[in-house]
Amino acid sequence: MNDAHNAAPPPRLLDQVRLRIRALHYSIRTEGAYVDWARRFILYHHKRHPAEMGATEVAAFLSHLAAERNVAASTQNQAKAALLFLYREVLGVQLPWLDEVITAKRPRRLPVVLTPHEVRTILLELDGTMWLLASLLYGTGMRLLEGLRLRVKDVEFERREIVVRDGKGGKDRVTVLPENLIRPLQDQLAQARSLHTKDMADDCADVWLPDALALKYPAAARSWGWQFLFPSPVRSTDPRTGVIRRHHLHEYTLQRAIAGAARRAGIVKPCSPHVLRHSFATHLLQAGYDIRTVQELLGHAEVSTTMIYTHVLNKGGRGIRSPLDSI
Template sequence: MLDQVRGRVRRLGMARRTEEAYVGWIRRFILANGKRHPAEMGAPEIEHFLTRLAVDGGVSASTQNQALSALLFLYRQVLGVELPWLDGIERAKKPQRLPVVLTRAEVAALLGELSGTAWLMASLLYGSGLRLMECVRLRVKDLDFSRAELIVRQGKGGKDRLTMLPRSLAGPLQAQLSEASRIHQRDLEAGFGRVWLPDALASKYPNASADWGWQYVFPASVRSCDPRGGIERRHHLDESTLQRAVKRARVRAGLVKPATCHTLRHSFATHLLEAGYDLRTIQELLGHKDVATTQIYTHVLNRGGKGVLSPLDRA
């Protein structure tokens, strides 16, 4: 059953992390129901499973919805079940929360506590509005120094987008590329030097995986075996490395706000709004599907209720 799920996920070109999440939730669902086959179960079992997650597990609405998406995928895409009760299951309502945003001084303090690769990656999160995984997955060919542009390939939702490349990072990025090039040359000399390519490009272009342009800007320190194919090659830097570095930097900088890597992306959008750039432009830079998603940053500016002068102050 789980192999069928994996095969269907890969057939539809879904992300590896989505595959891991879906397989995990489906396994938990089957175990929670005494290892019964999903074809023997239906809406009552799904509702009970989600309720136990909320009541006993205390999981968030987004986690409940992820579990529901996994189960709906199982029934619709794997088992081929199209029953009315599938549409009748309601998703948990997500609470509307404002994003955590750092001031420019707080961003400077946070970056000031970082150094080396961690500083460069965190600077890209803030300077280009990247998501964490978009940063660690950057390839050499995605950087255009002459145009000060950066292309995000297969971002959230599998979409590509163009964003800015801060000119102040051109020098540090060139130095990082020089180091990555040295690592790549050593791998080639050792009989390796190939990276994972998306969309079966490795079959279509057998030598592309060894090309310099396809190499990661932030390569891992050691080679590892690909869990899907068992091939030993060098992957990108593990995202947890940057997450831990930012967490330590936040503590050293004395920041009270619960700042994470994603907070730098929120700060990027908010500071652009403060500088007078329009929502549509920021939406394109962030890669939001709907401008309504971008509008949430207007609530953390000195606009709206906070930008209006109180009548008491006028009096």
């Protein structure tokens, strides 16, 4: 009787979602997104428990996102994935009908690409760490978070290459290390080493490691090689564990810096760190590099994904001669 009275209540539904996501080692970004979609789904249906709902309610919610909220196809598909996870992994409900809910088709958009002159003008508007990060993304084709998550051990100066760990799809790859960035990166290493030395003295030098690595190599978190190449100037609290440690720079820092630099340079195209990746690929193809080589550097699973940059090359500009120029 007393045991039943003292038994802890089961976790709330959203906490169960969090626990299941962590058990499956999903990223903290996925955790935040899935919990948020589960909350929105529940609120949309006036706080009814998902176990009491089914295909009709899920379809109504996804339709609401598309028809009334005008969300992008990728956003609607993320919501569907989150609800699929909620039912299958948390509630233990197999939902063949959820697979039949129509998935929004993502429109095929041509990427925004800067000219070499525009890239140069943006870089001239930046300095310090922001210049180095922007130059690194353009010079290597890395995604924003791939650049920010670089570890000291993954920069190979002698081999002139950078190893990108756990990229999109959980894959590793190798990309080029630009000769012009060797000295600036060595200076950045010296600054990061100084912060690490300070953290060691303060006994808080453990860096975040993926769960499996943290368990297998518990001492690696304090080692120099595993430290972030672009550490944050301040320490922060890990939202999952409560541990105070130094993480990498926040992505918003570079996003704001590049947007501001493009505005000051008078560039009217929408500019983000990812535009530098698009420009890297396009400029390599313009220089005559094989598309398979560009595919490997970008980490695309299929060459068809890389092919979109050939559309940027061949449509307009110097790709074709307008008939107007012939009369």
